[in-house]
Amino acid sequence: MTFVGRLFFFLLVTTSAIGLGAWSAERVTRSFPGFVPISAESWRGYPGLATSSADPYARANLARTGKLAIGDTEGVEFTAITDSEGAALRAGCSYDVRGNVPTNRLWTFRIETVGQSEDASTMAVNFKSSRLHARIADVDVDLSVGPLPAGPNWLSTADIDDQPVMFIMTLYDSAIATTASFTDLQMPTIKRLACIDG
Amino acid sequence: MLFTVIIGAVVAHLAVIALLPFTAPDTAARQLQSALPLSSAAPVDLSAAQEVGDVDLRLDPAFRTIGCQFDISEAPFRVIGNGRVDFWSISILDPLGVSVFSANDRIAPTVGIDLTVLSPNQLRLFRQAPDQRLENSIIVSAEDLTGFAIIRLFEPDESWTELVDAFVASIGCGAISDFGFSS
Numbered sequence: 001m002t003f004v005g006r007l008f009f010f011l012l013v014t015t016s017a018i019g020l021g022a023w024s025a026e027r028v029t030r031s032f033p034g035f036v037p038i039s040a041e042s043w044r045g046y047p048g049l050a051t052s053s054a055d056p057y058a059r060a061n062l063a064r065t066g067k068l069a070i071g072d073t074e075g076v077e078f079t080a081i082t083d084s085e086g087a088a089l090r091a092g093c094s095y096d097v098r099g100n101v102p103t104n105r106l107w108t109f110r111i112e113t114v115g116q117s118e119d120a121s122t123m124a125v126n127f128k129s130s131r132l133h134a135r136i137a138d139v140d141v142d143l144s145v146g147p148l149p150a151g152p153n154w155l156s157t158a159d160i161d162d163q164p165v166m167f168i169m170t171l172y173d174s175a176i177a178t179t180a181s182f183t184d185l186q187m188p189t190i191k192r193l194a195c196i197d198g
Numbered sequence: 199m200l201f202t203v204i205i206g207a208v209v210a211h212l213a214v215i216a217l218l219p220f221t222a223p224d225t226a227a228r229q230l231q232s233a234l235p236l237s238s239a240a241p242v243d244l245s246a247a248q249e250v251g252d253v254d255l256r257l258d259p260a261f262r263t264i265g266c267q268f269d270i271s272e273a274p275f276r277v278i279g280n281g282r283v284d285f286w287s288i289s290i291l292d293p294l295g296v297s298v299f300s301a302n303d304r305i306a307p308t309v310g311i312d313l314t315v316l317s318p319n320q321l322r323l324f325r326q327a328p329d330q331r332l333e334n335s336i337i338v339s340a341e342d343l344t345g346f347a348i349i350r351l352f353e354p355d356e357s358w359t360e361l362v363d364a365f366v367a368s369i370g371c372g373a374i375s376d377f378g379f380s381s
Contacts, residue, residue, distance in 0.1 A: 056216055068244075068295070106285055131284065
């Protein structure tokens with residue numbers, strides 16, 4: 001092979017390798033939130049996300065989202081993007097979020113729109129917390145989420161356009177954030193009831 | 199040839215993943231860097247900054263989040279604050295936004311916030327001659343000379359706003375000499 005031929009070969013191999021590697025990294029970090037250390041129902045939790053113990057993919061995803069994660073001793077955050085059947089959560093649907101959660105001092109539940117975090121104005125700030133949650137049934141969490149009023153603990157999505165959303169549940173001062181035992185992890189079931197378009 | 203490309207692609211992929219926390223344009227650390235003035239200045243209400251779109255840190259709306267930036271190359275950094283809230287927590291971040299220490303009101307020895315960040319060298323000097331005024335302060339040793347302190351105050355609804363505002367007003371961040379501690 002001539003020198004020019006070898007040079008061409010070398011450039012072809014390196015550019016395609018770097019291109020392929022960078023492209024796949026870009027794709028993966030856009031949606032892959034990292035290897036999930038704990039999960040229950042459709043919830044995924046990342047204790048230690050803010051610390052140096054987080055896996056490189058989780059850190060890369062966090063860097064891209066610009067999110068300020070909470071520390072271990074502060075609490076642990078769980079996110080869900082699907083209901084118990086595996087269908088994507090939508091602002092136009094009603095959901096029952098019901099069940100027990102690991103021991104905590106307080107919890108908060110909020111809704112964020114998915115994939116539009118670069119535009120802060122589209123982000124929902126609708127939230128509930130354990131302090132404003134009427135405990136009627138014998139479960140820790142009994143929320144109704146959706147565009148139409150329902151139940152004693154209703155979190156409205158009426159002001160959000162029908163689009164994919166993410167439920168974020170944060171347990172503050174929870175032992176789950178600092179202990180290694182994640183067996184018997186209980187999180188509420190997200191049950192879809194109805195959608196505005198039927 | 200295909201094999202070489204695949205190996206090269208894997209290396210490039212892993213390199214990009216590892217570099218993203220340093221190079222991504224809107225990391226939490228970069229946003230904090232521009233939103234927070236250096237220590238000795240007043241703490242910044244990040245929740246308010248988020249509301250007007252100055253930062254997009256995806257903060258928990260049930261909390262008032264306050265931030266300070268520090269530089270302990272000259273003197274240790276101390277953060278104090280007092281008031282009545284249902285829950286508060288604090289996190290010390292390194293320059294990349296990685297949490298090196300966090301605490302909440304249950305594990306703190308005082309009702310309010312009192313935390314001092316020292317470099318390993320300053321910590322050694324402090325151990326040799328402890329200052330009584332810091333006896334209730336949470337002592338945090340930081341490897342990096344710069345970083346951020348993030349304070350979170352629980353604000354379940356508007357009825358708490360006044361109490362949370364008072365707590366926020368009491369928060370002070372600064373080099374330790376500002377608090378009357380001389381070496």
